[in-house]
Amino acid sequence: MAEEGLAPHKLKILLVEDEMVIVHFLSTILGAEGYHVIYATKGEEGAYMAASHRPDLLLLDLSLPDMDGLDVLKAVRAWSDMPIIVVSARAEEREKVAALDSGANDYVTKPFGNSELLARIRSALRLYMSKKNARGDGGGLFSAKELRLDYVKRTLTVSGSPVRLTPTEYKILVLLSQNAGRVLTHDFIIRKIWGPYASDSQVLRVNMANIRRKIEPNPADPQYILTEVGVGYRMTDDPKAPGDDCEHVNR
Amino acid sequence: MGLRGLRARYAQLSDQAEGWRKVALNLGFTAVVLCAAILFVELLVILNIGESSRAMVYILAVLIISCVTPDYLYGLIAAAAASIACDYFVTEPRMVFSFTRGSPITLLVMFGAALLTSALTEQIKAQARVARDRGRRWQLISEINEKLLSARGADAIISLANENMDAHLAPRPIVFYRSDPERAEGDENHMPGAAAADAVNAPNAVDGQSAAALDGPTAAANYANGSATDAPNGQSGAACDQLAVPKGRALGRVFLTEAERRRVHRIFQRGKAENYNFAQDKPNDVFYFPMMSNNNVLGVIGVDCTERPLSQSDLAYLSILTGQLSLAIELQNLSDAQSRILFDAEKEKMRSTLLRSVSHDLRTPLTSIIGAAGAILEQEGMELSVRERLLRDIIENAQWLVRMVENILTITKISEESMAIQKTPEAAEEVVAQAVTIARRRFPDNLIHARVPEELLIVPMDATLISQVLINLLENAAKNSPERGMILVDLRKQAPYARFEISDEGGGIPDELEGRLFESYLPGGEPFVNTERGAGLGLSICQTIVRAHGGQIEGHNRDEGGAKFVVLLPLGGD
Structure with missing residues (x-):
């Protein structure tokens, strides 16, 4: 499905997710799409890695073992406008609204289709790039x-x-x-x-x-x-x- | 208020006139009987017979008068008049007032006869009155009972009580507290109570007269929550009789005020009837009768007797009414409790049915997922096409599991507490569009077409749940449709409903399922979901959701072939 080659260098995606099964398959898929994937299994670690690695996009699970994913979201949003996509099993509307209002760019509910997730990632990156380029x-x-x-x-x-x-x-x-x-x-x-x-x-x-x-x-x-x-x-x-x-x- | 007010005032005025009329009537009767006696005696004189018993005629007249008239007074007047007449017409010398020695004796005899007769008559009349009262009371009890028995629900009982009290205690304003107004949960009562307070005062402000206030308090009584008691007749009766009755004072100003709430709160706690003077300087007295059952106060009735004190018979009436009411309300409470238990049992049944079908339905796809994945892992050199087919099966089964989980979540969302759902106004077309988008993604082999009306339909609903209904119906249609079969979603207004129709070109509904499409299990106890994977469960969930929205759902076969499902949801707005 990868149409245009996204960039000359590999785009970096930070995955914050405590379920290793999901980390595995997402790394595989995203790697195959040409992204460079790094991951954290804890919220604090994730926030720290977002600051040190400066990824191009953050994929964030809301239920993390050490802290609420929403707090990670707010912490990152406080200093960065990088695209953040929330990937969560919480399907309630108010959860979505809370995440979006806290600055998430998109919200994908588990379980999701691979192509759907990839499309959302592309879309978030494109919007971010166009805003960055054309201010x-x-x-x-x-x-x-x-x-x-x-x-x-x-x-x-x-x-x-x-x-x-x-x-x-x-x-x-x-x-x-x-x-x-x-x-x-x-x-x-x-x-x-x-x-x-x-x-x-x-x-x-x-x-x-x-x-x-x-x-x-x-x-x-x-x-x-x-x-x-x-x-x-x-x-x-x-x-x-x-x-x-x-x-x-x-x- | 007008007519009844006027009537009550007229009754008051005519009470006085009635009194004078009775006096005149009795005096007239006394005079007529005495004249008749005198004439009869004159007749005897003319005929010259019965010389010895002429005085008896006068005694007979006195007896008749004492017997018929309601008071000693008339008998005594008659006795005096008769003895004078006797002296004049009977004793020798006739036609002259001789006042001989016999006269005082005649007079005494006459008085004695009059007193004795009046006393006897009075006694008989009293007995008759008691008997009549007793009869009336029984009639009242049976009347109230008959009505209360046919009343369903606490509201019906209370409005019946209010009507009845209104009829008997007019024009006194009445208030009916179903629960303690000082308790925190009483909030729900406060608001209507406060609203009703205006109703209490308004008629008075206009009329300025006591009698007119009726409609207001009745309304108040209908809104305020409440119940009744056995009023200890003696005590409160005595207290009530001592009340002063101010004329033309505005009524009802004490009801539903802060002071009154505190007062009623005390009565709820003590469970005793009492009266209270809300304004020390004004005789604004209100009587409260708690309605008791096993030392619990089921409610309190307040009667404002500022304008008119309660009579003994009013108190007896209230005592009867409150007694019957507490019985009725107790009964109602019991039956409410019972229906709650039944409801819980129903919920429990639904839950266990769900669990049974879920555990069955989860096993099937899980088995095929494990089997297919195992086969791929273990068998090397598997043909690519076989491998792909197995992988597809895994995805398909997993997706089916996802839908199952969604439905289960939906069920728990509804059945948690009393089937209550959170409704917000939503644009029906947006929900349709979302459901169609999701269904299209899931069933790419079907053509799904949607149609919405030009007018924007706003429907109060839980959008996730209704979306789930539409998805379930679309899934059902997709399963029963041929490859590339057309599925049409049509939204339109069918006042007062929004009408969602999902029709397909599939095989239609099998005859044996018509009429029980939405049952989650068949009478045999075997889950219906066995036959058509999850379809039965999906449809029964649809029904639960739609009903919780106050709507309807039906499924029919179309004449052109295929099935159609119609969902009606009440439109919002005023």
């Missing part, structure tokens, strides 16, 4: 599949035809596209769009429903903005036309 709005243009969002002209086209958005809808879309591939929690979006004192998630839902009807060919089956029910929304970062990045789990 701004990714060249003034966002595109995914048939959708083109021009930040300069403030226009949106889907399959070539222009789409009219309200100012709020446009703001939401810009926010999602600038974080394409990443799940943004309801609270995060609301705070960014309506300010710190707004708390009505209903308004966000209504706006999202309107956006879906404007940009999705079939609102029941969204291609661009995917819903994580109870958590938030994620804009696809798939630059190419159809084909879900998670489609091959069973293979």
